[in-house]
Amino acid sequence: MxxxxxxxxxxxxxxxxxxxxxxxxxxxxxxxxxxxxxxxxxxxxxxxxxxxxxxxxxxxxxxxxxxxxxxxxxxxxxxxxxxxxxxxxxxxxxxxxxxxxxxxxxxxxxxxxxxxxxxxxxxxxxxxxxxGPTCETERPTTPTTGGQNSNGAGCKSSWEDGTESGCRGNCAGITTGGIKADQCQDASPALVELLNCFRSKIDEEKNKDPNFSFSLIITSISDDDGIKKCRTAYVPCPSGSNGQGCCDHTQNSCHYQLDGSHAADFRITNEWGWETAGYKDKMKKAAEACRGNFLDYKDEGSSIVHFHISTGCTGK
Missing domain, CATH: 1.20.1300 (3 helical TM bundles of succinate and fumarate reductases)
Incomplete structure (x- = not known):
């Protein structure tokens, strides 16, 4: 014994x-x-x-x-x-x-x-x-340039003025939906870094929790009308529309910065889990762990799951 x-x-x-x-x-x-x-x-x-x-x-x-x-x-x-x-x-x-x-x-x-x-x-x-502590560093607001930048300084979308490579960015391998795929090239270096980190964090969560199952889909990096046009000759789209010949985001948006977009908008599959399965909280924690801002458009009145992450910039 x-x-x-x-x-x-x-x-x-x-x-x-x-x-x-x-x-x-x-x-x-x-x-x-x-x-x-x-x-x-x-x-x-x-x-x-x-x-x-x-x-x-x-x-x-x-x-x-x-x-x-x-x-x-x-x-x-x-x-x-x-x-x-x-x-x-x-x-x-x-x-x-x-x-x-x-x-x-x-x-x-x-x-x-x-x-x-x-x-x-x-x-x-x-x-x-x-x-222990969960930390979010202070992030300075990127200087707004928008329609005031009449000399055309800053990067351009690949389909604007014969530009070949846009702002030389990418979407970190995340799928796009409902937009020109070349918008990925409009991502600034800071946004590319954020997207890579964010995707890595989400993949880690998926490996930990088999119920955390969905696909990320980027619905906006810059604008189908071109990042330069929306930065230098801004024309707002009517509320609720996503049309041609106008800009989908607010003037001087994080999406329209000089070195490229500092923001990405997303939707996901399996929307039922946004609140009930805690998807929103995990997305927010992933963005903040990568020192990004997180905005849930449902908190802004949207009826669908649609969220926004950004870096080095405030606002939409």
């Missing part, structure tokens, strides 16, 4: 920490920092929190294993009152150590979350205090 119990304890010692070891990294949650090199105080504090989490996980696992060891001692020495008393004392000390470790981790997490509140957006993720 003692041998069987020892085997069970040894198996627990070997395999218990593996789940946590494989799922953890000191640089979790700072993907945008790693991808761009543009790191902020938020990223520093996130790494600090991850380090505290590493210490907590390591020491808590050791304390648990020590508790199991002492429990095995109680079982194997049940007829020895003195040995059982010693084992009980060590178990109580181990439980106290676990409480101290947990309190220390919670204190560090609380301090980092509260300290970060005055510098960038931070919260407890709906009560999940163990995840």
């Amino acid at each position: 003692k041998k069987i119990f020892l085997i069970v304890v040894l198996l627990a010692v070997i395999f218990l920490p593996l789940k946590y070891t494989h799922a953890f990294s000191l640089v979790d949650g700072i993907d945008a920092c790693k991808a761009t090199g543009n790191c902020t105080l938020c990223d520093v504090l996130k790494v600090a929190f991850n380090f505290a989490k590493f210490i907590f996980m390591s020491t808590a696992a050791l304390a648990l294993l020590f508790g199991l060891w002492q429990a095995s001692g109680m079982v194997m020495n049940w007829g020895n009152a003195e040995a059982v008393k010693v084992a009980k004392g060590k178990i109580m000390n181990t439980l106290l150590a676990i409480l101290i470790i947990l309190a220390s981790y919670l204190l560090v997490g609380t301090f980092i979350n509260l300290f970060s509140g005055g510098t960038f957006k931070s919260n407890f993720n709906g009560g999940e205090w163990w995840k």
